Amino acid sequence: MTDKVIDSPLNGGLCYVTPLNETKNSYFCFSTGFKTNDLMVEGEFDFDTYEETLPELYKDIKQVDDSKRVWYPATMNIQDKGTVFANGTSKDNWRWAGVLAVEVSEEEKGKFKIPGTKEFYTHKTDIKTLKNFPQVDFIEALDYIGFFKTN
Numbered sequence: 001m002t003d004k005v006i007d008s009p010l011n012g013g014l015c016y017v018t019p020l021n022e023t024k025n026s027y028f029c030f031s032t033g034f035k036t037n038d039l040m041v042e043g044e045f046d047f048d049t050y051e052e053t054l055p056e057l058y059k060d061i062k063q064v065d066d067s068k069r070v071w072y073p074a075t076m077n078i079q080d081k082g083t084v085f086a087n088g089t090s091k092d093n094w095r096w097a098g099v100l101a102v103e104v105s106e107e108e109k110g111k112f113k114i115p116g117t118k119e120f121y122t123h124k125t126d127i128k129t130l131k132n133f134p135q136v137d138f139i140e141a142l143d144y145i146g147f148f149k150t151n
Contacts (some may be wrong), residue, residue: 006068009065010034027069033086033138034063034071042068060091080123082145087132096137098144100129 001019004042008015013031020026024038039045042064051059054072063071071085082101088094101123104112131143142148 008032009067009069010063010071026073027071029071029141032063032071033074033084033141035074036065036069036071038069042070045070055083055086057086057088057090057094061086062096076142078145078147079121079150081147082129083125084087084138084141084145084147094133096133096141098129098131098133098141099125099127100145102126102129107114 001084003019004017006017007013007016008029008031009027010029010032013029016028016030017030018026020037026035026037028035040047040050047070058072061073065071074084075086076084078101080101082099084093084096084098087092087097104120104122104124108118108124112124113119114121131141131144133144
């Protein structure tokens with residue numbers, strides 16, 4: 001079982017496939033920013049329970065491919081770089097957004113405890129750095145937060 005890249009079932013772009021087990025896979029479409037897996041099939045999965053904690057926007061813009069897999073927008077959060085997420089009010093009015101992470105100041109260090117640990121976060125979201133990108137520019141939003149930088 002190895003990861004592979006395929007043509008996206010959503011738009012033919014770049015889709016990263018990761019095995020979940022011997023027969024099921026997880027899919028991440030880098031060209032659209034949506035994700036799914038072989039368990040999330042219409043008529044076979046409890047979407048009502050899954051969607052209970054999702055933002056309304058994520059429910060509104062989900063997509064279904066020809067195999068009846070349901071795809072949702074991804075939220076990418078990299079603690080020391082930033083977050084990319086779908087941002088908007090409806091399926092007709094949304095964009096990708098990127099927001100950068102900044103180091104927690106010395107004065108704030110004790111305020112951001114990691115739940116369930118004795119450790120503290122070293123970075124926090126700086127909402128002043130919020131930048132919106134068109135729906136077709138998920139990759140640009142990832143680049144904005146430094147997702148592709150290795151250092």
